[in-house]
Amino acid sequence: MKVEGKARIWKNYQKEIPDNDFFYVRSCVRQNFFPGAETTFLRIMKDELGINVYDDPAHTSCTGIGYHADIVPFDTTMTVVARQFALMTEKGFKNMIPSCITSFGLYTEILETWEHHPEVLEKARKYLKEATGRTFEIPENLSHASDVIFKFRHKIAERAKYKLINKYTGKPLRVVEHIGCHYAKMFPSKGVGGAEYPYVLTGMVESFGGEIVDYPERRSCCGFGFRQYLVMANRGYTIANTKKKFDSMDPYKPDCIVTNCPGCPMFLDKGQYAIAELEGRVYGDGKYGIPVLTFEELAGIVLGYDPWDIGLQVHQIPVEPLLDKIGVEYDKSAKYKGIGGRDLGKPQHSKLIKAYIE
């Protein structure tokens, strides 16, 4: 069969993704904002796929946000990353999977730098030895956590309880995918499908029964910009860029957004709230907004996991309209409960973006 057009181009960007034995490094952003997503990822790896993933208590932040906020020099960052490689080596692993896209991009950048400048690698070895006494091997494979879900998407689809089909219309749900700038814009050959036709999330969504929405600002940044978001005085940058994406996608009536990077879902979720508060504009149906998911949450939903185990209750934009379209069964009264049904009170709700459950 002759492969044409987009399909031909993205075939050039099929990356090697191992099928077992991963050393997992967590994301600072995901742990703070979406801890349930990482829990869900590990659950899928273990319970659904039987994959060996090691979660080392002694690993730390890669310092990536500090590096891209320019307070942490490259030599420091690369040596902290070298320490993660040392932990991986000591535990007998060769495949590393970061949960974070900033980490994934940074690890890739460091590995490329070491390849082009062996003297920098030597410097990293020297620094690490001096600071910690540790030595390290370079990982044989670096994949993002989403790459692994992508690799096993058909297997997940086989085990799935739900499909991304609108139960009221019988049509595929329309999904916006957002892969995050540092996944493939810096090193296109390291991301599934490259920077032009990234396929990592598209592949997942298609295998789970949904349909991808193409729209003009599909590849533009969520607005984070590191220092631009972190400092209040600059935050207009973030919200303006988030708004640019929503204004562009809204006419295509997406049912939800799925994201790759841990930061993007935070900006796309809370950004809708902030835009509503600032301008009175509510995207989507004009009532609830457009639900935003991480890729782990998406996989967890189709596998039939309890939405409150996955962590969908910590999203500002209610996810229930999407759950209802898919036909997910869930217990409304359990949404804001702690372990064992403990009462944690209830959040206040925005006046503009309606609460689905009061």
Next chain:
Amino acid sequence: MGALYDELAKDIHLQEGLNACINCGTCTAICPAAGFYNYDPRQIADIVQQQDDKQIEELLKSETIWYCGECMSCKTRCPRNNTPGQIIIALRSYAQEHGYFTQSEKGRQQIYLKRTVGQWILDHGYCLYLEGVGTDNHPEQGTIWDWRQDNWTETMDRLGANYQKAGAGAMRKIPEEALEEVRKIFEVTGGMERFRKIEEYSAQKASEMGLEDEEYVKEVYTTNSSQDNK
């Protein structure tokens, strides 16, 4: 061509990020910062490639170099394989190493980033450590965030995290030996030195502005004179 450029050119980000710029403006067309600020990455690449110390020094003192969001969208598109975002990293490093950063409103913000993200890394081993970081400083975080702040540990527990506890898991307490190693790495590789410089230059600037430490940090966090907003 000048001592300043020669020093800057030692930075690997500049070596990797700048070949010959043909001034095509493709980077500017795709740049999210250029959509929001009067900011032009093409110009950054062009000024630096001219190797004129005087102009580079102006850049180091300017607001301009602080507008980039380091999204690296420019890397994908440049027909000459330049990365203005990488050139920016080199300029920002230089501006901090040599004290230029306190001469601009945006540059002065580095003290806030150092005291938050930098301190969280050293104290906890995380770039973000958000218990207690509420909607007063982050109103956009919204109402669910308020609820989470009120129930931080309980929601962490509910979602399978291992908050502040020993062992593996999300938001675990990172062992003290691991934190000690990270701090040692910062000491050995110049990370601590960068932090010290940010503190020293900021203290000088605060006293020049007649502000107490706390007032200064608040001032840099909130002041936005919007001079280059589109």
